[in-house]
Amino acid sequence: MNGLKLFLWREHQRDYSPGVCFALAHDEAEARELIRQHPDNYQEPEGPPEVHEAPMGFSRYGGS
Secondary structure, three states, X not given: OOOOEEEEEEEEOOOXXXXXXXXXXXXXXXXXXXXXXXXXXXXXXXXXXXXXXXXXXXXXXXXX
8 A cells, every 4th residue: 555554533623522533644744744734624633643554444423
């Protein structure tokens, strides 16, 4: 997969309820920059991300 990893922050932009942010990148610095550039983002990801290098899946429900 060209050295790409999935960087995942499970609780992001916590206003009413937390969101999630993720990036497919080569390293954490690149992942954070990709998230900063996204037009819906207004907050720096907090703390260290989960880093996944093998197939994985997850689901997060939304709402109030």
